[in-house]
Amino acid sequence: MGSFKICFIESCCILQVVLASLPPPRNVRVHSINLGATLQWDYEASATNVTYTATFIYKTGEVVEETACQGITERKCDLTKLLSVFGQYNFKVRAEQGIFTSPWVQSPRFSLELNTTIGPPSQVSVDTANGFLHVQLQDPVTNFKNKTLEDVYGSIEFNVRYWKDGEEEKTETTEEVNQRTFALTKLQSWTKYCVQAQVFIKAYNKRGEYSKAVCKTTTTNEKTPVWLIIGTLICSFLAFAALVLLLFYVGFNIYRLLHFAFPTCKLPEHFKQYLTDPPHSYVFLAMQNPNEPEEMCNEISIVCEESETIEMGENTQKSGVVSGEEFPQDQKECIQI
Known part of the structure; x- marks a missing residue:
């Protein structure tokens, strides 16, 4: 025991x-x-x-x-x-x-x-226009019974910080932004900026994690001059008008070509017969005859009339001979009969 x-x-x-x-x-x-x-x-x-x-x-x-x-x-x-x-x-x-x-x-x-730890925004999109950076944010995604952060905490805001690329020590912060889409202004033109965002729950003083940096280069903030807009409109109108005229000209010529190649009216039958029959012109027949045609001649008589008057000093005589000399041949008027 x-x-x-x-x-x-x-x-x-x-x-x-x-x-x-x-x-x-x-x-x-x-x-x-x-x-x-x-x-x-x-x-x-x-x-x-x-x-x-x-x-x-x-x-x-x-x-x-x-x-x-x-x-x-x-x-x-x-x-x-x-x-x-x-x-x-x-x-x-x-x-x-x-x-x-x-x-x-x-x-x-x-x-x-x-x-619970609040993660970064699920998406941070940055676009540039008119010298500004347009930022678009999306809430973090939760897996808690299909509820969002706003369903649990009532409202959420965002803190955004941005800086020139390579100058992160000079970060500027925009706090308590309650919009999902907003613009960052007062930026330098043609300068690359980087942007990060975090969720901020003011009622609990709770800050989420920052997102990855998204970098974009700004454009110019100058507005387009009015004269440039008007000039562009005028040039566009002239170019359009010239294009319309060119198309009209090309179309008209194509129409004429088609109308010539395929006429809508037909020649009368007697015209067609006249054009298709062999020619009966005497000239044409003579050209086809290899023998030279016989020449026909008529006799022509030429009668010359001497000048009526010849002025010799102060006297005028109606004769064909002066001082026993005949007038030159070139002073005679000839009439052909």
Whole structure:
């Protein structure tokens, strides 16, 4: 009987030693971003065949403890679908290996609305026009029961900082912007600026993470002169008018060509016959005759009449001879008969 008691006591001592040899998890923490929550912990790297159980404790008039994950091999447990935004929670984790378990390890108190980390805006778009930078922001995406940050916190704002490329130490900040689309003014023309944005929840004085920098080069902020606008309009009108005239001219000539090639009216039959019959012109027949035609001549008589008067000094005589000389041949008038 005495020996049995001794053996039972020794077995209990051995069992306690074995139970105490299974180390507990370490660094139990909650990783939460944009209202999502994951319980994480560390454990011995050399441990094998070890599973874990995680529970959470909250108070609703009385203390309630529920199991979040049981018999898992991963060193994390997703709590997003189990928690309420406005609750206060404590989490416990222990390691298990067969019939052996480690002591429970408890995390610090956690509140989703207070302790979650707000991520950067899901998108930051920057465009440039008229010397300004036009910024467009989108809220961070949450996975908490299809709710947005505005559904939980009521309203959110943005802090925007910007600087010249290469001069980040001279950052300028525009705070508490409640619009998703706005413009950054008072910028230098043709200068590259970089922009970052973060969410700001004023009611909780909670600031999110900054987005990645987006860089754009500004353009000129000068307005287009009126004379340039009018000149452009006039030139455009003249070019259009010239194009219309050119198209009209080309079309008209094409129409004339088609009308000439394919006339709509037909020649009368007697015209066609006249044009197709061989020619009967005497001239044409004479040209076709190889024999030279016989010349026809008529005799012509030429009668010359001498000049009526010739003035010699103060006397005038009607004769063909003066002082026994005949008039030259070139002074005679000839009539051909």
